[in-house]
Amino acid sequence: MLKESRADARETEPDEPEVPRSEIAGSEVPEADEAGGRTEPGAGPAADPAVVVPGGLLPSGVALRLALRGGVAGALMRCVLATAAAGVTFLLLAALGQALRHPHHLAAGAERLAWCAPPLVATVWLAVVSARGRAGSPAADALAAIGVGPSRLPRILAAQVMWTCLLGSVVAWGTFLRLRHALAGTAALPVAGVVTLLLVVPLTAGAVCLTALRFRLSTRPLPWGLAPAVAGLACAWWGRHAKASVPLPGGSRDMAPAVLAGWALACAGVVACAPWLVALAGRALASWRPGPVRLLAGRALRTDARRVAAAVAWPAAVLALVPAAFRLHAGHRPGAFTLLGAAVVLGAAGCAAVASAARARTNGSATRRTLAGLGASRSVLVRVAVVRAVVVIGVAALAAAPVSWLLDGVLRLR
């Protein structure tokens, strides 16, 4: 059966050259991954006595092997994750260097360190998304066949994330050493401090991945995110006249703590209620005597709300802050570190969105095969995908626009 369905996917026709070729490209990627993954457990761990130890499979050994043979998409994802980790670690080391150059301005150093939090959060999110993608891959199925199941797999995937982030940290360390005099002056670097900073991203990402893969949230989205979103906006509004005492990155402007806390809460709220909004939109789409396109698109959105929301919520939250950030920095040229931080946040959010969307696509492939079996035309499938995308982008815009508008209004009042 499997063979035959593959043969169907590869079926080519002389009179429609473009279309089957794109289908082949679509079906080739997971297959290549599958082939790589399937040969792995048989050939790799069994052949290597270092991996088969009495306690079971060593997570890091398998993680490294999987990482090396994961296919192009997987390699690209790991490159992006390593780059993001390198960016965050570099920011952390730069903050340390600043503190060493100005040992009397401890508060300023601490603030710089604290501003590394948003890029760190974005990078950890990207790590979770990449690990979740691996958890559902054919390689994971193959590992399940040799007893690496839901309890053992998270450890392997977390180890994989940790290695990737550590690679990024080492790259950041190398770059920092080259620019050492500009960043840290002539002061001696504290070894403990440097090692701690190098391990911050790998350990945080690994630990969060392990937790996120172990504990599955309920599948029914609830609107509890509305409360923090409203509270955050209220907090920002209430604090709009308070004394600005927290310096923003780049040192150009200060901001009231209440407004800052409001921003963070509103962002978290948007992210938290995104699945509920997507499910609601899906329900609305499939109501009132739907045809096949509305029915399939709406029901798929409702069922897959959590995954779809994961793809769009963070970019939406980040984009909601962009107008406000531009207003804050109007007239000031942002520094290199601010730009690096912003690039890490935007890049990680964007890549996480692409990866989540790709995963949602893989999850929908069974439905697509079923529909193709029923003789559904390609245009129906395309229309379903387009309707889904339009609704999701609309929901994201709808969720982000009020937040963005209110925050911008708060800043305009000041």
Add this chain to the structure above:
Amino acid sequence: METPPDNDVLWGRSLRHAHEGSPALLGVSLGVRDGEILAVAGPRGSGKTTLLRCLSGQLVPDEGEVWFNSAPVHTLRRAARERLRRERFGWIDPSPRLVPELTARENAALPLLLTGASHRAARQAAQEWLERLDVGECARTRPAGLTQAQRQRVAIARALVTVPEVVFADEPTAALHRADHAQVLRTLTTAARSHGITMLLATHDSGVAEFADRTVALVDGRRTAPEGALC
């Protein structure tokens, strides 16, 4: 091109097909008469599924011809073959393969919706077929909430809801317990006979052949018994 006999609704001639180099069909010829139930019997890997997929237009054979109602299928473009499958053929898989996010009734109504029927008509027809197949009470349940036998019945309702001319049933009882086997097959064949639907029934179980008018045996991609040979 040689034209097929007039009394055959579906006709395959010297069909050869290989999956990525592994041969599946090695020159199978077959004619299916209008309204008959034809069992294609053979062990796993004998090419039953490939034969059904070639005849239903899901696969284009490497060599050979497929004719349906005296018109060639193997030369049709993909869109035309999809349309043929949508409007004239029904397909039942060994495992139900329902769309997980739709309810049983929506799954059963899907082929009608895809052919452009109104929501109300599709819904009504789907409900009727579900009731005929004893799963009417599960209409609003999603596949995850159904038993395997119920899911397979929904898949059968989905294949019959358009009242197609030919239904291809690829081991429709493979995933069911013995108790459900006979009942599902009886329902399926009765529905086919009462609506004059031609049916191809692939099976490795000799008991299934009892429900058919005629049996064609396949082994290693070739027909073995001359029984019912038409060429």
